[in-house]
Amino acid sequence: MNLFRSRGQRRRATLLGLLSVPTIFLAVFFLGPLTIMLVYSFLEPGLYGGVVWRFFDLNYGQILGWADTKYERFDPVYIRIFLHSVQLAAVTVILTLIVCYPAAFWVSRLPETQKNLFLFLITLPFFVSLIVRLFAWVLILRPTGFLNQALMGIGLIGEPLEIIYTDTAVFIAMVYVFIPFMFLPLYASVEKLDMSLIEASADLGATRFQTFRRIVLPMTLPGIVGGSIIVFIPSLGNFIVPSLLGGAKVVMIGNLIEQQFLSARNWPFGSALAMMVMAAILLLLLYYVRLASREAETAPTVKEAA
Known part of the structure; x- marks a missing residue:
């Protein structure tokens, strides 16, 4: 003992x-x-930068609406920038999911040697600096870039498309950057998919849509949710992609935080903005933990039904 x-x-x-x-x-x-x-975030900003060690809740008031005082005013532009950032991040998640979900199924059904090759190709962009890859997209999307020259050369357009420094350019670059982050969790879920359940569903007369809705989607849902969170979190706070491909026309919450710390030197307000982003991320993670615990509780029932 x-x-x-x-x-x-x-x-x-x-x-x-x-x-x-x-x-x-x-x-x-x-x-x-x-x-x-x-x-x-709860301190008063200094007149020439830095902080004054006094309690000051108007940093959040400028964002949420109670800062209508002599020196600090509520400006809805901050909420609009935050919501626009959430929208850009959500669309990035949806686009990467549309691209990666069928690709994960296709790669998982390849022979082992080809499978390893494609997994290596998916992770290959990590070996190149992000700045270099984004500047390559600037060269591709600008009015005199490769894309416009190719489209004009084959006669599809008569004048260059204004893609650079728009939301479209930001979407393209964000999807490109975060495809590996979505693909790998999806691939891990698809790889574990029990094909015998799909065959049994077809034998019992279920349509392809019914099989997908009742078997494939629930079994790959952890990968979908995990990949969505992994993509959404860095997309929400990203400031490099909007800075290079969005210019001054596309401002996300990450760019606003960067400006407050480096240009405006308003550290308390920048901290309040960062805390707002952290709160949104924390709520998302809590939802994921709750969903994962619910899946763990229902797992024995699924096995028994199978």
Whole structure:
């Protein structure tokens, strides 16, 4: 009995030792800066930058509507930028899902050697700097770029299309950047798909749509939700893609935060904007955890039904 107890204590001590390093790292380099930004978001901005150590809730009031004072005014433009950023991120999620969902099925049915090749090709863009890849899209989409020259050369258009510095250019670049983030979780779910259930559904007379709705979609739903969250979170706070391909015409919440910290030097207001983004992400993660726990609870019932 003492031997088992000592082994259990050693295992707990080993586990505690292994977990202590990443826990300390996250506490120092993630929770620490996050706490500082949370504190700054409730401080008064300094006249020439920095902060004044007085409680000041009008940073959130400028965003949410109670800052109608002599010096701080509520401006609905901040809510519009935030909602526009949510819209861009949501459309990016939908477009990447449309592209990656059938591609994941196709790759999962390939022979093993070809499958590994395509998985390598999906991750290949990670070996090139993001800035280099985005500047390549600038060269492709600008009025004198490859796309317009090709379309004019074959006679489809008579004058260059105004794609660069629009929402369309941002969508194209965002989908391009985040395709691997959507594809890999989807592929992991599709790879685990039990084909015998699909065959049984067809034998029992179900249509393709019924099979997809009742078998394929529920079994691949964790990959869909996981990929959507992985794409949505960085899309919402992204500022590099709108800066290079959206110019001054497309402003997302990430660009606004960058401007407040670097140009306007209004750190408290920039911190309040960042906290708004973090709150949206936290709500999304809580929804994902709730959905995952619900799937875990219903998993035995699904197995019994199968």
